[in-house]
Amino acid sequence: MSSTPTVIGRTREEMAQRLAQDIPDGSYVNLGIGIPELVAKFVPEGRELVYHTENGLLGMGPSPEGAGDPELINAGKRHVTAIPGASFFHHADSFSMIRGGHIDLCVLGALQIACNGDLANWSTGTPDAIPAVGGAMDLVAGVKSIYVITQHCTKDGEPKLVESCTYPLTGCGVVNRIYSDLAVVDVTPDGFRVVELSPGVEFEYVRERTGAPLLPPETDH
Amino acid sequence: MSSTPTVIGRTREEMAQRLAQDIPDGSYVNLGIGIPELVAKFVPEGRELVYHTENGLLGMGPSPEGAGDPELINAGKRHVTAIPGASFFHHADSFSMIRGGHIDLCVLGALQIACNGDLANWSTGTPDAIPAVGGAMDLVAGVKSIYVITQHCTKDGEPKLVESCTYPLTGCGVVNRIYSDLAVVDVTPDGFRVVELSPGVEFEYVRERTGAPLLPPETDH
């Protein structure tokens, strides 16, 4: 078995692709900066999603071909486009959409997720870091469903799915589901439960890399 | 003296005209329903005022000649026009202008005004009346200056300027100045003070028709 692949589980693109399958047609979606942004590329044919970017655009389209408009950007400050049917609005209206529960889904990255749904994704809490939170706390407090897309472990091999977050929280009990390289994991009243293992990944392998009790997939009855 | 005039003091038009002299150029003004509406006709040449109507129009113009638009109305539900430079907006934005202190002056009618500036102008408190308040409480709480335009006494000869309102209040300590048929009266920390008597009206005559102590005009020093 010297041909064991060096990569086990899903790549970033595959994680984004897997998550994209679970977004219902017609959803209003806010995609965080980084891997979450990849999700838009993988939405299955025939589904129409409307993307919200908190800096004041509903109906965000992909990055423009050629030169962009420095006044048409997304929350990550990248040049984007507006689809037919888009609208621009000010920040208070934009966060009314978020805080008021009008957005169906937000996809975010994470530093840590606790088994009660607590999320830490804005600060490592180190004293020399410049604290910066942006709209993360508003998104997790207001959007109907919060999906996290993340590597299962840090680069140092530490679990990101934990009993209790050690980093400063973004929100309490807010995460609904995690799409990692190793598995799709739901946050349930009983804690983490695997919904689906990535191809070629064993439950035990994921359990060992999870910092809190992990329930196996529910068997069909 | 059998030629004593039956009308003493200012007519409704003259009250409106007198008040109009005191509105500075460039003011944002909300005019209540009834006599206050007359004020717009008497603004001195060379002054530009911008009229706000709480149902969503800044830059209200006069009633249209000919048929009006049933969807272009003022707070009194009368057909109006919009001046060049006008804007339409929704009710939360409209009352942000009011509550946020952006409007310079509101002119209102009154049932009673107390010498501490309390105003009653929305209900006689009779049990069979249908209570209806509209925007009056928001206006008196939010607009920078509140001028009342009113007959000095009721049709039954009862004073409207009183020690303490017996009718339900619209707001506490909100009235700055009263323009009546008999006088212009300021609400001061010391109570009612005549600023100016109407032509041909004696101070004593006004004092007798005022239900609270009335201070004479301050003499020039």
Add this chain to the structure above:
Amino acid sequence: MINKQIASAADAVADVFDGATVMIGGFGEAGSPVELIHALIDQGARGLTVVSNNAGSGEVGLAALIKNERVAKIVCSYPRTANSTVFPELYHSGRIELELVPQGTLAERIRAAGAGIPAFYTASAVGTPLAEGKESRTFDGREYILERALKADFALIKGKTGDRHGNILYNKTARNFGPIMAMASANAIVQVEQVVDAGTIDPEVVVSPGIFVQRVVEIAEPAHESALVAAGEVYP
């Protein structure tokens, strides 16, 4: 694909349930969604809590809904109207409950619900009978009262132009409560004179972004309440 256009007013209000809270746009007749209200009368839901600035006039539109005793309670700033005996009659005989709210507080409570703000402080109504029983608190030396958000199950709104995304433009002062009631309602139903293709409305001028609107109905030539009242019409 997203397509919020509904074939008829009847279809658009089909699921309004007994006891629902229904916001109804309009300031007087401007912005009053007459056709949607008539469809709601036909639909038959009862025991409604209606949130609307006024209580209608004549015996059409909102006044007809009240006259037909579908409204258990109205939340309103100014239920007194020149041309209606409908509300006063039911009110005096105790067949309709009234919650009287200052107009700006009404607007802000609705906006708060749409914006996810459960409660806020305002100086409006402090020291008046409408502040009785409300919590009060001083900030920077001024007294304020606490007001709660006001949300609804449905909103009936009159716009001018819409598209399949639910983007809405309004006409002049008929805009009034429409945009905020759309925000505050689980199901915002908007009648417009014309449904246009997505992209026809400039994104810079959209008044109600589609996310706040669930259903759009085309009513090409909406009736004006004042014309119906002048003609002595009675609905149904």
Add this chain to the structure above:
Amino acid sequence: MINKQIASAADAVADVFDGATVMIGGFGEAGSPVELIHALIDQGARGLTVVSNNAGSGEVGLAALIKNERVAKIVCSYPRTANSTVFPELYHSGRIELELVPQGTLAERIRAAGAGIPAFYTASAVGTPLAEGKESRTFDGREYILERALKADFALIKGKTGDRHGNILYNKTARNFGPIMAMASANAIVQVEQVVDAGTIDPEVVVSPGIFVQRVVEIAEPAHESALVAAGEVYP
């Protein structure tokens, strides 16, 4: 006659005083009023409290204002930027104070000030370090924190088109904080590419009604921050 147009950016910011609270529009470079900020640097006011979503980039615009040590405190949601060492340097050496506010709470606090709401409740930041020391309260079984309105003496805003009444249109996502900062500031100063005759802007599409704007300055060809940074420019 009402004419809010001011001849120059310098004239428009002439009365900004030491210690003033100044809101500065923009999300990243979109909507950043570079020319007004540079005029403020030239003007010389110090000890400012700046309210702005970010802390600027490079050594132009907001970053230059900070670099020149005019800012005693910044109220901000995301002061970390790709192309600036200016804020981190001053922050680490204790020469600038930071009040970190979640972006939506920042927007709502600004809007509240403009709307005459002294305080409101929000669920954002509940249970996080940014809720420490804040009052909390439960409504309908959910916990919220109390947030206060945030007002300013001046606002520097970038619009696209204006008129003598102060009506303003914005450009795409450069709208962001402009309309609410105008509401919340005693003196809202807006630079626009073009001042047009009153009546040119359709009253249906006005974004900032003139009542919220005190001064309008025409800057026909405003600089883009990213272009200045790419060119290595430093102000002054």
